[in-house]
Amino acid sequence: MSEILALFTYLTIFYLLLYVMHIIIRQRISSYETALQSIGLELKLFQFRWYGEGKFYRLIYRLGNWRPIKTWFVIGAYVSALLVIPSMVLLVKTLIESWTFEREGKSDSARQSMILQPVLPGVNMPVGDLGYYFVSLLICSVIHEAGHAIAAVREDVRVLGFGMNINFVLPVAYVNFPTDRLLSIRRCQRLRIFAAGIWHNIVFSVFSYGILYSLPYLSSPWFDYQGGVSVYAVKADSSLSNGPTPLEVYDVITGVNNCPVKDSSDWRRCIIQSIVNPAIGYCLETKDIRMNTPNKVNHCCSELDQKNSLCFQSDSKRFSCLPVRSLLEKKPSVCGYANKTCSSDSYTCLTPILESNTSRLIQVKRGNNKDFLFVGNPAEIYYDSDVTDYIPKSWWIQPFQLLPYRTEIISHYAASFSGALAILNVVPCFLLDGQHMTKVLVDILCSCYNNYIRTIITLTLTIVGTILLILNIIMGLWHFL
Helix, strand or coil, X not given: CXXXXXXXXXXXXXXXXXXXXXXXXXXXXXXXXHHHHHCCEEXXXXXXXXXXXXXXXXXXXXXXXXXXXXXXXXXXXHHHHHCHHHHHHXXXXXXXXXXXXXXXXXXXXXXXXXXXXXXXXXXXXXXXXXXXXXHHHHHHHHHHHHHHHHHHHHCCCCCCEEEEEEECCEXXXXXXXXXXXXXHCCHHHHHHHHHHHHHHXXXXXXXXXXXXXXXXXXXXCCEEEXXXXXXXXXXXXXXXXXXXXXXXXXXXXXXXCCEECCCHHHHHHHHHHHHHCCCCEEXXXXXXXXXXXXXXXXXXXXXXXXXXXXXXXXXXXXXXXXXXXXXXXXXXXXECCCCCCCCCCCEEEEEECCCCCCCEEEEEEECCCCCEEEEECHHHHHHCEEEEEEEECCHHXXXXXXXXXXXXXXXXXXXXXXXXXXXXXXXXXXXXXXXXXXXXXXXHHCCCCCHHHHHHHHHHHHHHXXXXXXXXXXXXHHCCC
């Protein structure tokens, strides 16, 4: 919650300073307002507005007059029309699930099964993903409105202009049509225009999911996948950067202690496992232990030894100061904390003596370097480093190692947001495409009834859809408030 408050504060200060500067410049420079108007830009408090009359019309006109595009929008109209009732059923199902989860107090993991969930930066979405959130939502909104524009040109309705609003962090695109011309065309033509945005969002969502799931295969000529994780960032002031073999960018992590790491899910699981489980011990040959403690006196490491050595305790309560790296390079078998027994009598189980109960001796296995050894809270490793599932195959690919990672995140958000926009707009709801679609569909399917009956049916469906949508939004936000 502190992250979202900090983000809200920073953005508020940014908008306030920007608006004050805008007011001052507008009063002092007369040509400033003219320049903004010439490019269609308007700045308000917490809002950017852009509108262009006739912008991109040539491109839209060419696409709209491409012959196969009519079949494309006919399919879109049928698909969108068939989804009106299922979308309302989905809202009812989601509402019941939300109510059940709140009443029974189910965990957040149980909520992940819900199809519709609110996405709140800093709450259930990392603040660091805000840029991806913004770009994905912007793309989905533009694709939605482009669908309306291309379909309108195809149905001989002129596009007056395109616009874009950025309300705080929420980008919204829109397209402007002449209302009288829109109402004068046939019902099936209007349906194709109203359904075009929904259809484009459905297709774009499927396309984004296709990119998301095929990315490991598409990137395979340049990146390894499921072969570990690659470090792409380490905090400069972190203790991970210290020592003779620090954790570095481009390191390939293949394991944590005896836990193998194939991807970022394994990485998180192994770190959690090392936090939850007690400190492990190591089976060493008794003669090696005696070799490292020649005076046979119980003692821990002196100041000179502390740099590379660690104090270990045997099951007989004897202490030995041993060089950690050379000990682990022998790949000793592990002995449990509760059962300090080894497979042979010639071996002794030694457990490290650490400063606190949360500290652990962690051996991060690296495929391209010596193992990284860490003594402390394992959570520090997780939070002070960032990893990706995609490992560059060559050194010249390393500068681009975040390309598949970023593509994966944008594809994930684009698929989710585009699908959500399709569902929200197909629902009969005031101020959304579903309201206009429902009116046209009722007029087509109930043409045998008079206009009054058709209006009652349309209004009833729209009111029910609006109430369902509002209740879903309230229940979705209630969990986080």
